[in-house]
Amino acid sequence: MNTPLSEKRRLVQGNEAIAEGALAAGCRFFAGYPITPASEISEVLSSRLPQVGGSFIQMEDEIASMGAIIGASIAGMKAMTATSGPGFSLMQENLGFACITETPCVVVNVMRGGGSTGLPTCPGQGDVMQAKWGTHGDHPIIVLAVSSVADCFEITIQAFNLSEKYRVPVVILSDEVVSHTRETVVFPSPWDMEIVDRTGPSVPPEWYVPYEDNSIGVPDMATLGEGYRYHITGLIHDERGFPTQRPEEIEAFTGRLFRKLAQGLHEIQKIKTFMMNDAEVAVIAYGSVSRAARSAVLEARDRGVRAGMLQLITLFPFPEHLVDNVLKQCSKVVVPEMNMGQIYREVQRVNQGKTRVEKYSRIDGQFITPDEILGKLLPEE
Amino acid sequence: MTGSESGREVRIPPGIYEMEDERYEIRLSGSGGQGIIMAAIVLAEAAGVYDLKYVCQTQSYGPEARGGTSKAEVIISNTPIDYPKAIRPDLLLTMNQEACDTYFHDLKTGGLLVVDSTLVRQIPPCRVAAIPFTKIAREEINKEMVANMVALGAVGELSPVISLKGLEQALMARVPRGTEDINRRALNAGIEAAKRFDLQDFPMTATVEEEI
Amino acid sequence: MPQEVTKLIHKYLRRDKKFPHVWCPGCGNGVVLGSLIRAIDRLGLTKDEVVLASGIGCSGRMPVYVDFNTLHTTHGRVLTFATGIKLAKPSMTVITVMGDGDATAIGGNHFIHAARRNLNLTAIIINNQIYGMTGGQFSPTTPYGSKAATAPYGHIEHAFSIAELAVTAGAAFVGRGTVFHVQLLDRLIEAAVMKRGFSVVEVVSNCHIQFGRRNEMGNPVTMMEWMRDHAVTVGRAGEMSPEELDGKFTIGILIDEEKPVYTEEYDRIRERAGGSDPAGDL
Numbered sequence: 001m002n003t004p005l006s007e008k009r010r011l012v013q014g015n016e017a018i019a020e021g022a023l024a025a026g027c028r029f030f031a032g033y034p035i036t037p038a039s040e041i042s043e044v045l046s047s048r049l050p051q052v053g054g055s056f057i058q059m060e061d062e063i064a065s066m067g068a069i070i071g072a073s074i075a076g077m078k079a080m081t082a083t084s085g086p087g088f089s090l091m092q093e094n095l096g097f098a099c100i101t102e103t104p105c106v107v108v109n110v111m112r113g114g115g116s117t118g119l120p121t122c123p124g125q126g127d128v129m130q131a132k133w134g135t136h137g138d139h140p141i142i143v144l145a146v147s148s149v150a151d152c153f154e155i156t157i158q159a160f161n162l163s164e165k166y167r168v169p170v171v172i173l174s175d176e177v178v179s180h181t182r183e184t185v186v187f188p189s190p191w192d193m194e195i196v197d198r199t200g201p202s203v204p205p206e207w208y209v210p211y212e213d214n215s216i217g218v219p220d221m222a223t224l225g226e227g228y229r230y231h232i233t234g235l236i237h238d239e240r241g242f243p244t245q246r247p248e249e250i251e252a253f254t255g256r257l258f259r260k261l262a263q264g265l266h267e268i269q270k271i272k273t274f275m276m277n278d279a280e281v282a283v284i285a286y287g288s289v290s291r292a293a294r295s296a297v298l299e300a301r302d303r304g305v306r307a308g309m310l311q312l313i314t315l316f317p318f319p320e321h322l323v324d325n326v327l328k329q330c331s332k333v334v335v336p337e338m339n340m341g342q343i344y345r346e347v348q349r350v351n352q353g354k355t356r357v358e359k360y361s362r363i364d365g366q367f368i369t370p371d372e373i374l375g376k377l378l379p380e381e
Numbered sequence: 382m383t384g385s386e387s388g389r390e391v392r393i394p395p396g397i398y399e400m401e402d403e404r405y406e407i408r409l410s411g412s413g414g415q416g417i418i419m420a421a422i423v424l425a426e427a428a429g430v431y432d433l434k435y436v437c438q439t440q441s442y443g444p445e446a447r448g449g450t451s452k453a454e455v456i457i458s459n460t461p462i463d464y465p466k467a468i469r470p471d472l473l474l475t476m477n478q479e480a481c482d483t484y485f486h487d488l489k490t491g492g493l494l495v496v497d498s499t500l501v502r503q504i505p506p507c508r509v510a511a512i513p514f515t516k517i518a519r520e521e522i523n524k525e526m527v528a529n530m531v532a533l534g535a536v537g538e539l540s541p542v543i544s545l546k547g548l549e550q551a552l553m554a555r556v557p558r559g560t561e562d563i564n565r566r567a568l569n570a571g572i573e574a575a576k577r578f579d580l581q582d583f584p585m586t587a588t589v590e591e592e593i
Numbered sequence: 594m595p596q597e598v599t600k601l602i603h604k605y606l607r608r609d610k611k612f613p614h615v616w617c618p619g620c621g622n623g624v625v626l627g628s629l630i631r632a633i634d635r636l637g638l639t640k641d642e643v644v645l646a647s648g649i650g651c652s653g654r655m656p657v658y659v660d661f662n663t664l665h666t667t668h669g670r671v672l673t674f675a676t677g678i679k680l681a682k683p684s685m686t687v688i689t690v691m692g693d694g695d696a697t698a699i700g701g702n703h704f705i706h707a708a709r710r711n712l713n714l715t716a717i718i719i720n721n722q723i724y725g726m727t728g729g730q731f732s733p734t735t736p737y738g739s740k741a742a743t744a745p746y747g748h749i750e751h752a753f754s755i756a757e758l759a760v761t762a763g764a765a766f767v768g769r770g771t772v773f774h775v776q777l778l779d780r781l782i783e784a785a786v787m788k789r790g791f792s793v794v795e796v797v798s799n800c801h802i803q804f805g806r807r808n809e810m811g812n813p814v815t816m817m818e819w820m821r822d823h824a825v826t827v828g829r830a831g832e833m834s835p836e837e838l839d840g841k842f843t844i845g846i847l848i849d850e851e852k853p854v855y856t857e858e859y860d861r862i863r864e865r866a867g868g869s870d871p872a873g874d875l
Contacts, residue, residue, distance in 0.1 A: 009429065009433070011425050011429050011436070011438070029680065029681060031676075047866070050859070050863040050865075053863060055680045055859060057680060059673065059676070059706075060702055060703060060706040061702065064673040064676070064702075065673075066673075067666065067667070067671075067673025067676070068673050068674070068676045068680075070677060071673070071674035071676060071677025071678040071679075071681070072677035072680060072681040073677070074674075074677075074678060075677065075678045075682040076681060076682070077681040079677065093670075097666065097667050121441070177439065177465060180440060181437060181438065181439050181465050182422065182437070182438040182439075183429070183435075183436060183437050183438070183462075183465075184425075184430055184435070224644060224678060224682060225641060225642065225644070225682050225685050226641075229640060229641060229660060229662050229663075230663075231607075231657050231663045231664075232663070232664045232665065233657065234665065234666065235665065242609075242611075242657060243657065288465070291463045291464055291465055292464050294463040294464075295463040295464045298463075367466055369468065370463075371468075
């Protein structure tokens with residue numbers, strides 16, 4: 001294409017980039033309920049989805065939104081919802097249904113400050129553990145964090161790809177800073193993007209076993225209404241999809257749910273490193289805070305401190321080995337977060353006393369500044 | 382875009398971060414309904430889409446759609462931008478007294494404060510360009526609502542990182558059809574008012590109040 | 594005749610599902626399933642084009658036994674899943690089955706909004722006036738004064754009338770039947786499935802184990818007799834005085850209206866937006 005560069009460059013808000021990323025990934029169904037600071041995702045998709053033959057629906061609440069996207073996904077559509085803390089709490093029950101029925105779907109949580117109604121217009125990172133453990137019972141789930149407008153587009157595509165490939169819900173954690181920041185981006189052209197679709201059955205209906213194990217632990221998924229009639233239930237089920245109480249079937253089922261992610265860690269766990277080659281002190285950060293951390297690392301380098309950063313894109317399954325490498329390499333690791341130390345505790349769990357790990361928490365609704373992180377990186381007087 | 386991601390790790394070349402001092406921070410402030418965020422978006426689009434610079438535009442806001450304080454920031458740089466918010470603004474626009482009182486002490490040493498002297502009566506002791514944006518909008522354009530665009534023109538003229546051509550292009554692409562003329566006139570009125578300041582030889586405070 | 598009925602039902606049962614089912618002997622749920630199967634058979638729908646979806650409770654176990662596309666979702670939420678399915682695959686016949694607690698307590702909000710929104714869905718609500726599966730706690734339709742596991746001294750709340758609630762919320766078709774009046778129930782379900790728009794059939798049913806035993810109706814026959822004695826057809830009810838109707842409930846079609854269907858409205862939205870086929874490119 002010979003389009004001048006300036007025509008492809010657009011000033012885009014984070015939430016808009018999430019919506020466009022979803023469309024690029026093939027999302028054709030969105031159900032949501034208005035909530036600050038996530039509403040722009042609904043607004044953009046209410047306009048864009050009908051243009052591409054998709055469906056947008058505003059439901060009566062977030063419980064319903066989550067149910068609707070699972071229904072649409074079962075019927076063959078890539079589907080997404082978006083919300084913020086209070087709405088994410090309401091989604092947890094049906095999110096668990098998606099985990100146990102292995103229904104691909106993407107849930108965006110634009111984190112705001114505080115618990116309960118909290119600080120609707122301020123950033124926070126307090127929903128990290130909720131994204132992993134919010135729904136009851138042992139369950140597999142993937143959680144990704146975005147830090148820029150470009151991320152919002154790319155990681156949303158990756159979220160759909162992982163969700164479709166592993167038949168698992170993927171939670172995208174954004175925050176008020178990322179979602180409301182506008183930056184110039186050039187969206188890649190469709191042929192530069194890798195788009196993954198779920199694998200359909202390769203056998204005729206009479207041979208189809210809907211939850212049959214295979215080498216990757218991800219059963220082929222039939223689309224509703226195409227002749228592969230089967231049963232979908234949130235009850236623990238056997239490989240035909242029927243409820244079971246047999247211990248050996250229950251164990252095989254739950255074991256497979258965890259094995260399918262464990263086998264895919266090499267492509268599920270994504271990180272970025274910055275100046276880590278010779279780093280002696282490191283920041284482990286994610287989301288918008290990683291931007292402040294990058295500035296802090298540069299400033300520390302200017303002052304002669306060999307600092308580096310590990311930016312987590314995948315928060316869960318927690319990239320233990322990659323974090324472990326940083327802990328082995330550095331004499332000190334700082335974990336700045338806009339919460340009381342949720343990923344800090346994960347880092348400590350991996351650390352087991354190897355090195356010095358310090359948290360830096362900011363919970364006043366304000367964004368962490370580079371200076372604050374720098375203060376933790378510089379040697380104490 | 383970091384589209385080259387392969388495998389699980391992306392190494393960002395450290396070199397591209399070395400020009401940190403090229404960062405130029407603008408903060409626009411006033412009250413909700415004054416068009417502060419709209420002005421910031423146009424500014425960001427001018428720099429980012431038309432002048433091909435890196436930009437990052439953020440805002441903070443309360444629950445009110447009208448009234449309350451409104452703050453929007455634009456970071457402009459020749460290199461990718463890490464921290465998305467203004468730390469020490471190079472240029473601060475305040476469209477009312479409250480915003481001026483709240484934010485002027487964040488201003489970078491030697492930074493420029495631009496105030497709407499129609500609404501800001503107590504001007505703090507720093508490098509200030511006082512221009513009656515609201516009065517200009519009311520008397521020259523006959524529409525007080527476009528005071529934000531008058532201010533935008535002045536900010537474009539007074540900041541060294543914005544091209545006026547890009548600013549006008551960005552503005553024309555954003556405004557509703559049928560309002561191009563009035564917005565262009567507002568922008569130009571702001572540019573003209575700001576041209577009376579010689580940035581090279583700038584006193585502590587300058588005002589164009591009496592000349593209009 | 595009974596053999597033919599059984600043969601027809603067997604045509605739709607899942608052979609690979611290990612029976613027996615979870616329902617108690619004499620439960621009304623089987624009667625409802627029979628009516629549903631006869632309605633689908635008469636309408637000539639193929640197994641592939643039918644989705645039968647449920648929530649949680651005794652009614653929630655219905656889909657697993659039949660050879661359709663079946664879905665057993667979360668408590669009270671089945672209409673939200675059905676909404677997603679219908680929007681993604683408007684050509685499919687989507688039928689939901691719920692209980693009284695499922696549809697009007699935990700799922701009450703979804704129920705009224707589904708009625709208002711008017712997707713082309715069918716909601717069959719089996720009203721046995723109690724939470725059966727969890728052990729007989731009172732539900733939103735448990736009558737005032739009756740006993741329940743959580744109302745040992747008598748129930749002090751007043752019951753919802755499900756069918757009337759559906760009418761008020763804007764459902765296009767609302768009918769009420771009982772598991773005693775089976776021929777009427779067959780016709781109601783058939784009409785509901787055929788209806789273009791949101792259709793509701795409330796089925797008054799018996800839970801003699803959890804409701805009946807606590808309220809002096811401890812076997813299915815007594816409860817069937819209660820239905821026989823308290824049901825009044827819509828036509829006859831019009832000729833009766835309020836005093837005569839006291840304690841009775843109406844059966845038949847309560848409302849049958851033509852209203853714009855959501856998916857057709859949304860097709861027009863796509864046209865306005867310049868949209869293409871769902872399979873189309875960006």
